Amino acid sequence: GMSVMEMSHRGKEFISIYEQAEADLRELLAVPAHFKILFMQGGGLAESAIVPLNLSQGGAMDFVLTGSWSQKSLKEAGKFGTARVAASAQADGFTTLPAPATWQIGSDSRYVHICGNETIHGVEFHELPDL
Structure with a gap:
């Protein structure tokens, strides 16, 4: 297997993970479609x-x-x-x-x-x- 950190951010596998994570978060928090979700590092x-x-x-x-x-x-x-x-x-x-x-x-x-x-x-x- 491969860690998500090893994947290209433009690769099909990463895009699929990203889109699913965004959809799950949007559903979980009831984020309206006109709001953007930003995934970022920083701690x-x-x-x-x-x-x-x-x-x-x-x-x-x-x-x-x-x-x-x-x-x-x-x-x-x-x-x-x-x-x-x-x-x-x-x-x-x-x-x-x-x-x-x-x-x-x-x-x-x-x-x-x-x-x-x-x-x-x-x-x-x-x-x-x-x-």
Whole structure:
């Protein structure tokens, strides 16, 4: 067999896989025909730009810093609006999570960013905070 990564993106086999994946996703999420579906690579770093590009509209965004990934997201979001630190665990070496009651979330915040699983520092939200 052959991995999809070894196939030509113009080959019949790949085109068939791509078209089926798009059709399945469109059906699963009820994506209307006039919407495009974009498959892309990028992982967490790409998401650090995609989220503020779609949600900030140039406004303020609040970040809870719990490690390396949330720091990267804060830096990237600053390119698209006002990125603020609502809480930080940096003083503890990113070994704890800031208590939600201590978070300083602005009333003008377009969204609050948390990294649910900071894999580099080994901290994780087991439940989403009730804000």
